[in-house]
Amino acid sequence: MTRPHAIVLVGPPGSGAPEVARVLAQRWDLPLHDTDALVEARTGRSAADVLVQDGETQLRLIEREVALDALRGRAGVVALGSGTVDDEQIRAELAAWTGGGAGGGAPVVLLDLAATTAARRAGLHAGSTALVGTRARWRALFDARHPFYVEVATVVIDVDDLDDDGAADAVSTVLAAAES
Numbered sequence: 292m293t294r295p296h297a298i299v300l301v302g303p304p305g306s307g308a309p310e311v312a313r314v315l316a317q318r319w320d321l322p323l324h325d326t327d328a329l330v331e332a333r334t335g336r337s338a339a340d341v342l343v344q345d346g347e348t349q350l351r352l353i354e355r356e357v358a359l360d361a362l363r364g365r366a367g368v369v370a371l372g373s374g375t376v377d378d379e380q381i382r383a384e385l386a387a388w389t390g391g392g393a394g395g396g397a398p399v400v401l402l403d404l405a406a407t408t409a410a411r412r413a414g415l416h417a418g419s420t421a422l423v424g425t426r427a428r429w430r431a432l433f434d435a436r437h438p439f440y441v442e443v444a445t446v447v448i449d450v451d452d453l454d455d456d457g458a459a460d461a462v463s464t465v466l467a468a469a470e471s
Contacts, residue, residue: 294319295321296397298369298397299366299370299385299397301444302373302403302440302450303437304373304379304409305409305411308373309325309328309371311402311459312325313368315368317374321366322368324364327372329361329440333357334353338350338372339352341353347374350374351378354378358372362381363384374436376436376440378441389453398445398466399443399446400439402448402458403440403450408451413429422454446466448465
C-alpha cells in the first residue's frame with residue numbers, strides 16, 4: 292500500500308484514536324498530530340486537567356485552535372480528541388479535508404465501537420452504584436456525538452475486538468483496498 296500523505300482518526304473515548312494514530316505515524320514515517328498532546332503542549336496541562344480546572348468551554352476553545360492548526364496542515368496522522376466533533380467549524384474543516392482539491396482528499400477514519408465496549412475501556416463498567424449517574428451522563432454524551440463521528444468519517448472501522456496494532460492493521464487494509 293502507498294502510505295497516505297494525511298489521515299485523520301476520530302472516535303469516542305476508548306476507541307484508541309491517539310494510540311492507533313501513534314502506531315500509524317510510526318509505521319508510515321509521518322508526523323503525528325494528537326490534539327490532546329497539542330492541548331498539553333499549549334497549556335502545560337493535560338486536556339483532562341484543563342477540563343476540570345477551567346471548564347469544558349475553555350477546553351473546547353483550545354482544542355478547536357490546535358485541531359484546526361493540525362487539520363489545515365493537511366499532512367501526517369491527526370488524532371482528534373473525542374469532543375472535537377461537537378464543533379461545527381471542525382466538522383466543516385473535516386469536510387474540506389476529505390473533499391479533494393488543494394490538499395484535500397484524505398481519509399477521515401472513525402474507529403467505532405459499541406457503547407458498552409467504550410464504557411468498559413473507559414473504566415465505567417464497574418458495578419458500583421456510585422458510577423450510575425456518571426455512566427448515564429457518559430452514555431448520553433456518547434449517543435449525542437456518534438452521529439457527528441459518522442458524519443465526518445469517510446471510513447469506519449469496528450475496533451470492538453481490536454487492540455491498537457490490530458486497529459492500525461485494519462486501517463491499513465481498508466485504505467489499501469480503497470486504492471485498488
